[in-house]
Amino acid sequence: MKMLSWLLIIILFVPILSGCWNRRELNELAIVAALAIDKTGDNYLVTAQVIDPGQVSTNGGGGGRAPVTTYSEKGKHIFEAVRRMTTITPRKLYFSHLQMLVISEEVAREGMNNTLDFLTRDPEFRKDFYIVVSRELNASQILKNLSPIEKIPAQKMRSSLETSQKAWAPTIAIQMDELISSLTSDGSNPVLTGITIKGEGDDGQTLQNVERIEPFARLKYKNIAVFKKDKLIGWLNEKESKGYNYIKDKVENTVGPIPCEKKGELIIEVIRSKTKVKGKFINGKPTIDIQIRSEANIAEVACQIDLTDPNAIRKIEKKTDKVNINILKTSIARAKKLGVDIYGFGEVIHRTDPKAWKSLKKNWNQEFTHLPITIHSDFKIRRTGTVNQSFLKKE
Template sequence: MTSTMLNACMRFIALFTAALLMTLTLSGCWNRRELNDMAVAIAIGIDRVDEQYEVTIQTVDPSQMSNNRNVDRFPTRIYSEKASTIFEALRKVTSKSSRKIYLAHLLLLLFNEEMARDGIKEPLDFLFRDHEVRPDFNIAVTRGYQTKDVLSIVTPLEVLSALDLYRSLNVSQKLWAPTAAVNINEMMVMLTNDGVEPILTGLTLIGDLNKGLSADNVKQPRPYLYFKFKGIGVFRKDRLVGWLNEPDSKSFSYVNNHVSSTVGSVQCPGSKKRFAIELVKSKVSREPSIRNGSPHMKLIVHVSGNVGEVQCETEINDKSIIELQKLASEQLKSIIENSIQHVQYQYGVDIYGFGANFHQKYPKQWRQWRTNWNEQFARMSIEVQMDYHLRLIGKIISPFGNNPQQKKE
């Protein structure tokens, strides 16, 4: 055997031995768990009851998620337990369930209003800390109902009611401006950063609660009970202090660029009737400045929309489009100005994150404003500049069923 072949053989033996030794140090999935050993949680509700946390968990029944599922069994299970901490309550659930709760697929976290007013930082600590929890679930506050009731209703569109709530919140934010889908990452930023206060969307129930908890709720063309996202909650630090009405909630979404599409109506010129506009594009730019030693914020609102419905007795032409565009622009400007003033005077907390803009542009001045920024925000002057355009008017020019020429005769 030549020296070259011998060296090659020795190298092969060395590599093989090294690979063999490496395999001895490798182990399998040390914390592997079978699906049959876990209860997959998709929603958690936290209520304040008797100075304790009542934690409600909605879990999935895997056997009911196939096409051949048993229609007589619900696809979800609801468990509730009380304890002084969230962690304890979750572990106490095992006294009712043969499976350990698995939180990696959590979609939704709900607080009832009492819990939100007491403060949500403490119950959030466990969800921030636990390594299993993925930071992509949404958070909301139930209004007028315990979270246990909301998670127990039977919803008509999705097999899993938590999935129905989760998808509805995300779709509503995109297509109907007065709601805001806030996930746990965004909440962490709002709770830990200066210059912005948290917000959460409200969730309520409408109808007969007792009937809504049964399977009969989905067998009706009009359910006995249904959910509705209603208003945006204003927080000071981690405590809920009040609710925005629908126009103020819509304004918040505009200012924070959460609006991708929505619909609004404006009163016709010289008439009590209205015309509707579908907004198809919205962008708000911010220009912070300092005037006479005080903060000033200029908002430039860029909006594009289409005429969706016209009740006005007028023909749609270049002149009337300009008039309708002006009316729509003035109305939106008024809504934004009034809602910001409402938040300034009634709540005095910067939910818009204007402070973060001043922090970025004026870091030296921000050091002086940082400790009392909400007071600065409450006195801050706001300027709104509109750039509003109506693009399309649809397939007809005159209002349907109306002929202006015929009326003249």
């Protein structure tokens, strides 16, 4: 009897285990690489950048078509606009391979909560795509720009964002989880990198844009957008954006000019940087202490200086300390002017004294504008390059 019962259970489960009951074939899906969200009147305008498999396949001979195509539809809600696209797409849109989300400046200023709710609620969206804000143009225009080297524009945007953060510093690659964490934190506000088009945007939508040595238009990351909770309230310039990344300990590699003792400048390349932010209370008032330790190589010399002289190197290090401190102070001053803590200083204060934080968190952005902040920089030159003396000295 017991054996018969087990046999009946096995028979009941066999139909369930005997195949992929919810399978979706690749030729039935339209893979979305990037998504753009604009506002038109009271409606959202959603644009999807869809990959053309035949044009990106290594075995495909190509048919003179673009590697991607875009579909756009309007709706009072984002999900409504997405489903309305089925009236013009040959296949159902598939979002699990989404790489970039571009939000227009207008949508960002009104607030991103409605946008992010759909993206976090739908299980088809993974959370590893990057989010940026289109600056001075519609988000849909960003998705229509064809780029050389990378066939899929979304892949170009993703790799360029990652590379610029690692090698330049005034940009930051933010994924969905990081953005949600900043939005829900009491002691921090989110930031996103801005993106725009350099050149003639309309010409960048044609295949001729990737057939020229110098394309008509290129996508370019530009500055960091500052949010108060989910609403865009301002922008950091290049210097202020670099200062933000220094404070957040996100600088891996960057370059910058340092004034020489006499006429001219030299360029240093930061190869390592570590920032520690500590909080403490002095006379019952919160304060922040920032310590930056950086190492760099001399990359370019455009002045007369003896790099074999240890005293000259020490002077460069001291001047670099001053330059770094100025970069951070400039960034903090801009954030205080905007009235938002984008550095997570509130979280630092919370960890320092959770009890005191309870009385501070309600008006933390206002407290932040008066927060005393001290900055210490310890900068070291490691290498001076393959030559000690610049040919400028001989000339």
